[in-house]
Amino acid sequence: MALIVAPEPPFDAWLVALDQQMQRSAGFFAGRPVVVNLAALAETEDDDPAAVLEALDARDLRIIGVEGADTALLRGTRWANTLAIAPAREGRADRAVDIPEPQAEAPSPAPKPEAPPRAALLIDRAVRSGQSIVFEEGDVTVIGPVASGAEIIAGGSIHIYGTLRGRAIAGLLGRPDARIFCRKLAAELLAIDGLYRTADHWGDGLHGKAVQIWLDDKTLRLAALD
C-alpha cells in the first residue's frame, strides 16, 4: 500500500506541520512508498513542484510517484522520470490515513510471553546409519553414538556424547565460531562453516580420543580434549 501525501498551500507552513508530525511519530514513513499529490499546490502555482519533491525527499520519504501535477514542470529536474500518476479519479483513494499520534499515557501492550526460539536440539538415542539430523537454528547434542553413514547438520555447534563414526557438519549458515565436540572420534567427515575435511586428512593420531574441532582462520583444527 502506498501512502498519498498531499501538501497544501501555503507549503512552508504545511512542511513545518509535517516535521512536527514526523517528530512525534518517528518511523511512520519508514520504508513505505509514497505518492505525492500536488493537486492542491498546483492551484496556487506559488511553489515549484520540483522543490516540493526535494523538500520531501530530504525528509527521507520514499517517493515512488507524483499525481495531480503537470509533468511538464518536472522536465529537466531529477524528478522527470518519476512515475506520473493520472489525476485522482473519483473513489480512487480508499481513505485518508492519519498519522497516528503516539499515545503516551496508554501503556504499551505487554509483550506476549512467547516461547523463545529453540536454540538447541537434544537427541537422546543412537543416530543410526542413513539417518540425517538437520537443525539449522542452533546447536545439536547427541547422547549416544553417531553411526558410520549417519550425519548431524547444525547451524551452531555439535556435541556428541558417544562415538562419532559418521559426519558432523557444524556452523551451517556461516558461523565460523561453531565447534564440534565428541567423546570418541572415528568420524568420516567433519565440517565447520562450509570447510570440510575427511578422515584421511587428520590421520589416526586422534582416533578414539575425545576431541574438539574448531575453525582457526579458515583452517580446521582438531585437538584432544584431555
Add this chain to the structure above:
Amino acid sequence: MAKVLVVTSGKGGVGKTTSSAALGAALAQTGQNVVVVDFDVGLRNLDLIMGAERRVVFDLVNVVQGDAKLAQALIRDKRVETLSLLPASQTRDKDALTPEGVERVIDELRAKFDWIVCDSPAGIERGATLAMRHADMAVVVTNPEVSSVRDSDRIIGLLDSKTAKAEAGEKVEKHLLLTRYDAMRAARGEMLKVEDVLEILAIPLLGIIPDSEEVLRASNVGCPVTLHNPISAPARAYADAARRLMGEIIEVVTPIERKGLMSRLFGRKVA
C-alpha cells in the same frame, strides 16, 4: 499371544534365510506353532532351504491379492508338525505386495500360530519394509565385517522408525544374531570382534553362529540345520538363540578355536 518376528539385515548373503529356517525349526521343536514366511518375492529361497520346493502351489502373493486362501498356501513341514512355511512367489516382484494385503495376511497368521517368522529380503526397499512392518521383534543378522555392520545399523534405524510399532510410539524388540563367526580368523584379528560389533550396534546379543560347513551341508539337502544335525555347533547355537527368544536366560558363549601348536605360536597378532 502370537509374536511376529522379522529376520532382517539390510545386506544380502549374511544368512537371513538360513537363520529364519533354523530359528523357525528350533522354535517349532519346542512345541510352539511356527510359520516361516518368505517375503523375498521374485527371489524365493526359503522353500529350498526347508526342502519344500516341490510342494509349492500357492504363495504369499496369491494370498495377499486374494487369489488363494491362506490354508491353501501354507505348507506343513514333514519333519516337525508344528512348523509351516508360507512361500514367496518366484514369478512376481515386490510390487505385487500391498501394505493392506500384508496386514491382512499377518492378522490371519496371528490367529493360527504362536510365532510368525518373516524372512526379509535384502535391501531397504518395499520388500524389506513390508516384511518388518508388523514385527513385534526383530532378529538383525550380521556378519562380523564392517559393511554388514553398517547395513545392520541402517536397518535398526528403520526398525525404530518405519514399523507399525514405532509409528505407534512403541518399540520393536531388537536382537543381534552374529553369523559366519570364524573363531580362527577372529583370533588373528581378521574379523571384527564381538565386542566391536556390539559396541557399534548397541542391541542385545541373541547368539553367535559359528561359520561351519554343517550349515552349507544342511542347506544343500533342504533341511534347517537345527533339524539336520542337532548336535553340530551351529545347530546348538541356533537352538540356544531360539530359547533366548522365548525368554530363557542362557549365557552367550563366544566360540573359540581349539588351538594347535602352530596357531598357539602365531595365532595372535601384536596389537
